[in-house]
Amino acid sequence: MARDLRYLVLAEGKFGPMTSKTANGCIRYSPERVVAVLDSTHAGRSAREVIGFGGDIPVVASVEEGMRHGPNALLIGIAPTGGQFPEEWRPLMRAAIANRLEIWSGLHTFIGDDPEFAALAREHGVTIHDLRKPPTDLPVAAGRVRDVAATVVLTVGTDCNIGKMTASLQLRDGLRKRGRRVAFAGTGQTGILIEGWGISVDAVVADFIAGAAERLTIDAAKDADIVLVEGQGSLAHPGYSGVTYGLMHGSLPHAMVMCAQPSRTAINNQPWVKIPPLKEFIAFHERALEPLRPSRTIAVALNTFDLAEPAARDAIARAEDETGLPATDPVRFDPAPIVEAIERFHAARAR
Amino acid sequence: MARDLRYLVLAEGKFGPMTSKTANGCIRYSPERVVAVLDSTHAGRSAREVIGFGGDIPVVASVEEGMRHGPNALLIGIAPTGGQFPEEWRPLMRAAIANRLEIWSGLHTFIGDDPEFAALAREHGVTIHDLRKPPTDLPVAAGRVRDVAATVVLTVGTDCNIGKMTASLQLRDGLRKRGRRVAFAGTGQTGILIEGWGISVDAVVADFIAGAAERLTIDAAKDADIVLVEGQGSLAHPGYSGVTYGLMHGSLPHAMVMCAQPSRTAINNQPWVKIPPLKEFIAFHERALEPLRPSRTIAVALNTFDLAEPAARDAIARAEDETGLPATDPVRFDPAPIVEAIERFHAARAR
Numbered sequence: 001m002a003r004d005l006r007y008l009v010l011a012e013g014k015f016g017p018m019t020s021k022t023a024n025g026c027i028r029y030s031p032e033r034v035v036a037v038l039d040s041t042h043a044g045r046s047a048r049e050v051i052g053f054g055g056d057i058p059v060v061a062s063v064e065e066g067m068r069h070g071p072n073a074l075l076i077g078i079a080p081t082g083g084q085f086p087e088e089w090r091p092l093m094r095a096a097i098a099n100r101l102e103i104w105s106g107l108h109t110f111i112g113d114d115p116e117f118a119a120l121a122r123e124h125g126v127t128i129h130d131l132r133k134p135p136t137d138l139p140v141a142a143g144r145v146r147d148v149a150a151t152v153v154l155t156v157g158t159d160c161n162i163g164k165m166t167a168s169l170q171l172r173d174g175l176r177k178r179g180r181r182v183a184f185a186g187t188g189q190t191g192i193l194i195e196g197w198g199i200s201v202d203a204v205v206a207d208f209i210a211g212a213a214e215r216l217t218i219d220a221a222k223d224a225d226i227v228l229v230e231g232q233g234s235l236a237h238p239g240y241s242g243v244t245y246g247l248m249h250g251s252l253p254h255a256m257v258m259c260a261q262p263s264r265t266a267i268n269n270q271p272w273v274k275i276p277p278l279k280e281f282i283a284f285h286e287r288a289l290e291p292l293r294p295s296r297t298i299a300v301a302l303n304t305f306d307l308a309e310p311a312a313r314d315a316i317a318r319a320e321d322e323t324g325l326p327a328t329d330p331v332r333f334d335p336a337p338i339v340e341a342i343e344r345f346h347a348a349r350a351r
Numbered sequence: 352m353a354r355d356l357r358y359l360v361l362a363e364g365k366f367g368p369m370t371s372k373t374a375n376g377c378i379r380y381s382p383e384r385v386v387a388v389l390d391s392t393h394a395g396r397s398a399r400e401v402i403g404f405g406g407d408i409p410v411v412a413s414v415e416e417g418m419r420h421g422p423n424a425l426l427i428g429i430a431p432t433g434g435q436f437p438e439e440w441r442p443l444m445r446a447a448i449a450n451r452l453e454i455w456s457g458l459h460t461f462i463g464d465d466p467e468f469a470a471l472a473r474e475h476g477v478t479i480h481d482l483r484k485p486p487t488d489l490p491v492a493a494g495r496v497r498d499v500a501a502t503v504v505l506t507v508g509t510d511c512n513i514g515k516m517t518a519s520l521q522l523r524d525g526l527r528k529r530g531r532r533v534a535f536a537g538t539g540q541t542g543i544l545i546e547g548w549g550i551s552v553d554a555v556v557a558d559f560i561a562g563a564a565e566r567l568t569i570d571a572a573k574d575a576d577i578v579l580v581e582g583q584g585s586l587a588h589p590g591y592s593g594v595t596y597g598l599m600h601g602s603l604p605h606a607m608v609m610c611a612q613p614s615r616t617a618i619n620n621q622p623w624v625k626i627p628p629l630k631e632f633i634a635f636h637e638r639a640l641e642p643l644r645p646s647r648t649i650a651v652a653l654n655t656f657d658l659a660e661p662a663a664r665d666a667i668a669r670a671e672d673e674t675g676l677p678a679t680d681p682v683r684f685d686p687a688p689i690v691e692a693i694e695r696f697h698a699a700r701a702r
Contacts, residue, residue, distance in 0.1 A: 140590040239491035246593020
């Protein structure tokens with residue numbers, strides 16, 4: 001992946017703490033790559049004013065205005081359910097291609113397969129990168145991960161979009177600061193954009209979910225002692241749970257970090273699915289791996305962005321009581337309790 | 352699906368009780384469609400002599416010999432791991448297309464995407480049917496199945512290729528004989544070939560596994576009081592478990608039938624994965640559905656093809672003891688114990 005990318009991030013009408021997952025992940029973990037965000041409904045503000053972080057990155061009203069900040073690529077900044085391209089963005093895409101911006105997309109709908117965009121891109125000599133296009137030579141998983149010496153840690157969660165990627169990246173940074181050789185295996189479009197490699201496991205043909213996870217984990221382990229595999233979905237999610245389950249069986253984590261949002265009691269947009277009690281849900285995850293590899297949940301990562309600080313601290317204490325595990329919000333507070341749990345687990349394995 | 356199909360079934364070097372799943376399923380459940388099987392290593396024998404059923408269907412040595420039996424289509428009779436086309440079959444495919452046989456394939460590799468076959472098919476005016484090509488408009492699952500009045504029964508299993516489809520079809524026939532309005536929802540290439548419709552759930556993009564299962568179940572329920580959903584894979588299978596899990600969360604079965612092979616103690620070709628005890632594994636399946644829909648396992652279908660009859664009867668009695676559920680081998684013996692368990696469950700739901 002080229003290292004001189006300067007993204008204009010497209011989030012028209014969607015830039016916000018919970019509605020522009022890809023934009024937000026990129027701003028949090030690769031802010032140096034983001035020159036501006038395009039959302040006319042927030043134009044004139046800064047990223048920090050809209051999503052709470054991202055400093056002075058400007059929000060602009062149009063592609064033309066964005067061009068003044070010197071981008072060389074347009075990054076599609078959302079990850080909607082089903083991954084379709086929002087048709088109302090078509091004029092913005094035309095303008096971006098006409099301005100010779102490379103297109104980077106993690107949508108399910110491949111931009112390069114769209115006849116209009118493909119023709120326009122050819123005309124202007126623009127490259128389209130569809131990050132979800134999976135490798136064509138994936139294997140069916142068969143436990144090859146068992147040959148890997150590294151400690152494999154997978155983030156799992158009570159729902160989608162609950163902070164699994166963010167937690168993994170905070171833990172990556174925390175472990176790196178302590179001198180650990182750690183790799184982040186990105187499994188979704190944002191994680192891939194941030195790290196520069198990975199496989200979108202939810203975009204592969206269903207038979208190869210675990211095979212993709214297996215290959216990713218093995219590749220990540222080549223130069224690392226600890227591999228953090230980015231989790232996807234949730235075993236309780238009616239739409240995406242198959243991806244979560246396959247990811248578990250392909251990556252065969254030695255340890256898991258359970259991600260949850262204390263204020264969320266049901267699956268997002270699926271109020272009929274109540275999130276099981278944390279302790280029970282953790283036990284279920286361990287049982288799911290039992291026939292393949294004994295695995296333990298070693299910490300809880302809470303997403304408390306919507307709670308006042310005292311309520312957040314309370315929620316963390318309650319999660320620790322309920323599960324008997326170290327817990328924290330690794331974005332809002334010091335990720336050390338989870339980082340140390342991983343270090344202890346890794347040290348115990350090495351013995 | 353056209354009803355006048357006369358298949359020459361291609362199983363070169365692979366025709367056998369466990370190695371030609373698609374051929375065998377088609378021969379068992381649509382024998383009237385099969386005019387001959389192509390496998391030069393068994394040429395001159397009958398289907399019954401090679402796989403134990405299928406009567407006098409002849410096994411032939413070549414496409415030319417097969418043509419004497421009047422086929423109008425070539426059916427690819429295997430479902431190998433990974434679903435790749437066996438390259439050594441290329442000359443046989445060329446001959447079939449040259450003889451103007453339609454091609455029916457359930458492989459992952461789409462025959463229609465192969466440049467040589469596609470060109471040859473165009474030249475000879477031959478249609479290629481790639482049964483695994485999934486619909487392009489699948490939804491992300493969201494519990495829409497809950498609006499369906501029919502009783503939904505899913506076959507689950509301890510491994511792949513253990514008899515889930517066969518059990519479902521025996522139960523379909525048993526329920527039909529008793530006058531029940533029952534539908535079979537095919538989820539794999541063989542089931543689809545036999546029933547004439549369905550979606551290959553393991554061939555869809557991973558995010559849409561449950562969505563495919565949801566659509567299938569809803570469609571099947573339109574003219575039925577009982578829907579039998581064909582299970583896929585196993586929650587203990589390292590490669591395919593994500594498909595199984597997604598299929599469960601998409602179809603949301605009211606009841607499950609657990610399929611097992613008493614002589615199999617580990618996953619096929621994966622001796623490192625021991626199959627969990629039946630009772631424990633059943634409880635795990637029920638727990639997997641708990642957040643979405645309460646579901647019960649109501650019977651056990653055993654595949655005893657490799658046991659002498661007394662050993663088979665013993666295994667059935669042991670399974671009943673261990674699980675407290677009715678059990679039988681619905682292919683070898685009368686499927687009535689399972690058929691009746693479904694009828695009782697359905698009647699209790701209606702009350």
